[in-house]
Amino acid sequence: xxxxxxxxxxFPPLEPHRCGTLKVDEVHTLYWEECGNPAGIxxxxxxxxxxxxxxxxxxxxxxxxxxxxxxxxxRGAGKSTPLGERSNNTTQLLIDDIERLRKMLxxxxxxxxxxxxxxxxxLAYGEAHPASCSGxxxxxxxLCTRAEIDWFLYGMRWxxxxxxxxxxxxxxxxxxxxxxxxxxxxxxxxxxESATAAARAxxxxxxxxxxxxxxxxxxxxxxxxxxxxxxxxxxxxxxxxDGFFSEEQLIRNVDRIRHLPAVIxxxxxxxxxxxxxxxRLHEAWPQAKFQLIPDAGHAGLEPGxxxxxxxxxxxxxxxxDFD
Numbered sequence: 001x002x003x004x005x006x007x008x009x010x011f012p013p014l015e016p017h018r019c020g021t022l023k024v025d026e027v028h029t030l031y032w033e034e035c036g037n038p039a040g041i042x043x044x045x046x047x048x049x050x051x052x053x054x055x056x057x058x059x060x061x062x063x064x065x066x067x068x069x070x071x072x073x074x075r076g077a078g079k080s081t082p083l084g085e086r087s088n089n090t091t092q093l094l095i096d097d098i099e100r101l102r103k104m105l106x107x108x109x110x111x112x113x114x115x116x117x118x119x120x121x122x123l124a125y126g127e128a129h130p131a132s133c134s135g136x137x138x139x140x141x142x143l144c145t146r147a148e149i150d151w152f153l154y155g156m157r158w159x160x161x162x163x164x165x166x167x168x169x170x171x172x173x174x175x176x177x178x179x180x181x182x183x184x185x186x187x188x189x190x191x192x193e194s195a196t197a198a199a200r201a202x203x204x205x206x207x208x209x210x211x212x213x214x215x216x217x218x219x220x221x222x223x224x225x226x227x228x229x230x231x232x233x234x235x236x237x238x239x240x241x242d243g244f245f246s247e248e249q250l251i252r253n254v255d256r257i258r259h260l261p262a263v264i265x266x267x268x269x270x271x272x273x274x275x276x277x278x279x280r281l282h283e284a285w286p287q288a289k290f291q292l293i294p295d296a297g298h299a300g301l302e303p304g305x306x307x308x309x310x311x312x313x314x315x316x317x318x319x320x321d322f323d
Contacts, residue, residue, distance in 0.1 A: 053078025
């Protein structure tokens with residue numbers, strides 16, 4: 001199954017029935033869209049990265065006749081402007097943006113769906129505003145700890161040595177002991193050519209490691225100018241600031257959402273966000289349903305992960321038990 005397509009498990013492609021922009025401060029304007037049934041069960045999709053932005057595929061995890069599907073590009077990402085902007089860009093401000101969007105759309109509570117950084121933001125948002133959430137579907141758990149950040153920058157080379165060598169190729173040897181600072185300096189420097197090259201290298205590195213069986217099209221998409229600048233800049237900015245979290249914040253505050261139904265879906269061979277983080281979250285939150293997909297890496301479009309994500313949204317839709 002690992003080399004197959006997620007296509008059979010997803011709902012058919014669909015277009016937004018409305019979209020718009022939301023100016024959240026003097027710097028940032030967010031892009032948002034709604035799909036599916038305007039009178040359906042509200043669900044919020046949170047994209048990864050930070051900075052990766054939306055894809056049309058993200059609309060397809062939810063039954064369009066039954067869900068009111070809300071998606072938006074976070075600050076600095078996708079169609080939100082300005083792309084790759086770090087000023088006024090923190091997790092706390094993203095949480096505020098979500099609440100502003102919820103109130104603008106007159107939604108009382110919504111199911112929160114997020115993978116990778118989207119799972120991080122979903123947990124942070126839920127712990128800040130539990131009354132606004134009806135439940136969670138979380139994939140590829142990332143708790144934004146220093147150990148996970150260091151793994152991303154250095155540990156993935158144990159599995160993808162040739163990809164990591166390409167990632168660091170432009171960084172002088174004397175700077176490679178602190179790759180985050182080296183990339184951050186280039187991504188936010190005055191040399192546009194250097195910033196673009198660093199962003200493409202970062203994006204290709206991440207995109208090359210997403211799937212159990214690597215897909216060149218994923219590497220190319222993440223290395224594209226449309227994705228890489230927002231992705232690399234936002235990830236470097238958030239990683240430099242430990243995600244704007246205190247130590248173990250997301251684990252420590254699980255009690256705030258423990259009463260809500262949740263599904264945790266994790267690829268067994270996820271190299272980008274290894275399974276230990278999902279396991280740690282499950283240990284702190286045993287009430288959440290935990291699924292380890294045996295033949296999958298990180299991507300939401302791994303067939304086994306896509307099937308599990310759709311099954312989870314169908315469980316929420318039909319109000320099945322999560323035991």
